[in-house]
Amino acid sequence: MAENGSTVTVIIPTYNSSGTLRLTLQSVLGQEFTDFEVWVVGDGCTDDSASVVASFADSRLHWFNLPSNSGGPSLPRNEGLSRARGRFIAYLGHDDLWFPWHLSELVSCIESSDNDFVYSIGLTLGPNGVIGTFTLPNQPWSPSTNLSPSNWLHRKSLTEIVGSWADERGVGDDREFLQRILSANTRMGFRKQLSVLKFPSVDWHMYSLKTDFPQTRYSEGIRQNAQGLRDELLLELANVISSKGSFGFDHRSQFYRGIRALVVRSMYSYGVTRWPMNRVFNRRWRHEAGLKGRAG
Numbered sequence: 576m577a578e579n580g581s582t583v584t585v586i587i588p589t590y591n592s593s594g595t596l597r598l599t600l601q602s603v604l605g606q607e608f609t610d611f612e613v614w615v616v617g618d619g620c621t622d623d624s625a626s627v628v629a630s631f632a633d634s635r636l637h638w639f640n641l642p643s644n645s646g647g648p649s650l651p652r653n654e655g656l657s658r659a660r661g662r663f664i665a666y667l668g669h670d671d672l673w674f675p676w677h678l679s680e681l682v683s684c685i686e687s688s689d690n691d692f693v694y695s696i697g698l699t700l701g702p703n704g705v706i707g708t709f710t711l712p713n714q715p716w717s718p719s720t721n722l723s724p725s726n727w728l729h730r731k732s733l734t735e736i737v738g739s740w741a742d743e744r745g746v747g748d749d750r751e752f753l754q755r756i757l758s759a760n761t762r763m764g765f766r767k768q769l770s771v772l773k774f775p776s777v778d779w780h781m782y783s784l785k786t787d788f789p790q791t792r793y794s795e796g797i798r799q800n801a802q803g804l805r806d807e808l809l810l811e812l813a814n815v816i817s818s819k820g821s822f823g824f825d826h827r828s829q830f831y832r833g834i835r836a837l838v839v840r841s842m843y844s845y846g847v848t849r850w851p852m853n854r855v856f857n858r859r860w861r862h863e864a865g866l867k868g869r870a871g
Contacts, residue, residue, distance in 0.1 A: 580612070580660025580661055580662075581610050581611050581612040581635070581660060581661045582608075582610040582611065582661055582662055582663060582682065583608070583610065583611040583612075583661045583662075583663045583664070583665055583678060583682065583728070584611070584612050584613075584614060584655070584658075584659035584660060584661030584663070584664055584665070584731070585603055585611055585612070585613040585614070585665045585666075585667055585678075586613075586614050586616065586651075586652055586655030586656065586659070586664065586665070586666050586667070587599065587600075587603075587613065587614070587615045587616070587655075587666075587667050587668070587669055588616050588618060588648035588651030588652050588655070588668075588669065589615060589616070589617055589618065589620065589624055589651070589669035590617065590618040590619070590620055590644065590669075591620050591621060591622045591624070591782070592622075592624070592669050592670060592781065592782065593622050593623050593624045593626075593627045594784065594785065594786070594788050595669055595670035595774075595781065595788055595790055596615070596624055596627055596628075596669045596670075597627050597630075598672065598788065598790040598791060598794045599667060599668070599669055599670060599671060599672060599790070600613070600615070600627070600628070600631060600636065601794055601798075602672040602673045602674075602794060602797060603667065603673060604631065604633060604635075605673075605675050605797065605798065606673065606675055606677065606678045606679070607675050607676055607678070607679045608678040608679040608682055611635060611661065611665075611678060612635050612637065612659075612660060612661060613635055613636045613637060614637050614639065614654075614655040614658055614659065615628050615636065615637065615638050615639075615669075616639050616640075616641065616651035616652070616654045616655045617638070617639070617640035617641060617651070618641055618644050618645055618646075618647075618648070618650065618651050619640065619641050619642065619643045619644035619645070620640050624638075624640075625638050625640065637658070639654060639655075639658070641654065645742075647748055648740075648748065648749075649740035649741055649742055649748040650740075650742055652666065652739075652740045653739045653740050653742065656731075656734060656739055656740075659731060661731060662730065662731055663682065663685060663728055663729065663730060663731065664728065664729055664730075664731050664734075665678065665681070665727065665728045666724035666725060666727055667724075667725050668723065668724075668725050668773065670774050670776060670781055670790065671723070671725045671771060671772060671773050671774065672771070672772040672774075672790055672793055672794060672797065673725075673770060673771060673772075674769070674770045674771070674772075674797060674801050674804075674805060675797065675801050676768065676770060676801075677695065677770035677771065678728075680695060680766045680768050680770055681693050681694075681695060681728040681766055681770075682728070683766075684728075684764045684765075684766045685728060685729075685730070685764060688762075688764050689762055690762045690763055690764035691729060691730045691732075691733045691761050691762050691763075692727065692728075692729040692730075692733060692756060692761050692762070692763050692764070693727075693728050693729070693763070693764035693765070693766060694710055694711045694726050694727050694728070694763070694764075694765060694766070695710070695726045695765075695766045695767075695768050695769070695770040695771060696708065696709075696710050696726065696766075696767070696768060696769045696770065696771070697709045697710070697723055697725060697726045697769070697770070697771035697772065697773055698769060698771070698772055698773065698808055698812065699721065699773045699774075699775055700772060700773065700774055700789070700793070701775070701778040701779070702778065702779065702789070704811055704815075705808060705811045705812050705815055706775075706778070707721050708721070708812065709721035709722055709723055709726070709773070710726065710765070711726075711727075711753070711763070711765070712753075713757070715749075715750040715751075715753045715754045715757070716747075716750055716754070720750075722749060722750065722753065723749070723771070723773050724749050724752075725771045725773060726770065726771045729756075729761075733756070733761065736759055736761075737752075737755040737756050737759050737761070738755065740752050769805055769808070769809060772790075772793055772808075774789055774790060
């Protein structure tokens with residue numbers, strides 16, 4: 576453990592979403608890396624979020640509720656930063672999930688290098704399954720860019736250089752913060768590992784749900800067989816890429832190579848001669864060979 580506190584401070588901004596918050600916290604407490612503290616910061620919450628945090632009876636979990644709603648996650652994140660004792664900062668959405676290796680992978684990545692900011696791979700999930708993927712874009716304000724702080728980890732000292740989150744920005748706060756990080760020529764590290772699951776609230780109408788949260792199924796999958804769930808989702812991603820294209824990936828990019836390496840590894844783990852592996856490989860081979868029509 577760090578001499579003056581935990582190695583990692585996890586900051587979770589939240590607003591009246593105690594049902595998903597419980598599942599999110601379960602994924603944090605299930606981490607292989609355990610030297611962390613968590614600050615759950617409510618943006619003027621009026622629900623039972625405080626009770627949810629207390630129900631875990633874990634001394635690493637801390638709750639603070641802002642006196643009024645600011646309308647965005649920046650103020651809660653800044654509050655968490657002001658209270659953080661960790662050398663590293665990780666962020667997590669109140670309706671996102673981490674695989675058990677998320678913190679261990681990113682901490683290992685940053686401690687084995689001179690990087691100040693590291694990131695992994697995340698998948699976005701809709702009612703019909705995988706709908707996208709994200710990592711860290713070179714151009715944060717591109718309209719086709721998906722990003723989420725849930726797959727970031729950075730040195731706390733980085734905020735002394737780039738500043739804190741912009742309090743006045745309600746939309747695009749993560750893009751603006753990332754832009755400052757990139758503009759500062761921050762040393763970056765990429766961990767080629769799927770470690771985050773994101774559930775866009777718009778696709779799920781999350782705030783209207785009181786029960787049957789979509790995270791429940793995936794949370795149980797992580798608990799029972801995290802590697803199996805990861806491979807299942809990567810196979811689903813492979814099928815989506817094969818049938819609908821590559822989500823606009825630049826095939827020369829480090830991100831695309833990382834995604835492709837993960838998918839291929841999962842394919843071989845599943846078995847390349849078993850459906851749907853042979854069909855995916857055959858379709859990809861025909862496409863790259865310039866052949867058209869149905870596979871023979």
